[in-house]
Amino acid sequence: ESGANVITTDSSDWATNCPEYKVTAVQVMPVAQPSDWQRAYARFNAEQLDLLERRAAPAPVTTGK
Known part of the structure; x- marks a missing residue:
């Protein structure tokens, strides 16, 4: 069933x-x-957007010593 x-x-x-x-x-x-x-909902939405932003951010580069 479609949304219409x-x-x-x-x-x-x-x-x-x-x-x-x-x-x-x-x-x-x-x-x-x-x-x-x-x-x-505003709290939930803000949390979801924060999680999405963190996932899209590049992973920190670590150097082995």
Whole structure:
């Protein structure tokens, strides 16, 4: 199943055969600070980016004595 199937229904427009989009009601309101899951995701994302940056960095060169 493609990602398009998540937002469309099996119905389509009769004239163009374009898929019909799913519709849902939402309530949007301003907030003063990020939610718990947003803070947790920001920490997780920062950690993942740090790990990626460290992996991309060249390995330190060591000399044998």
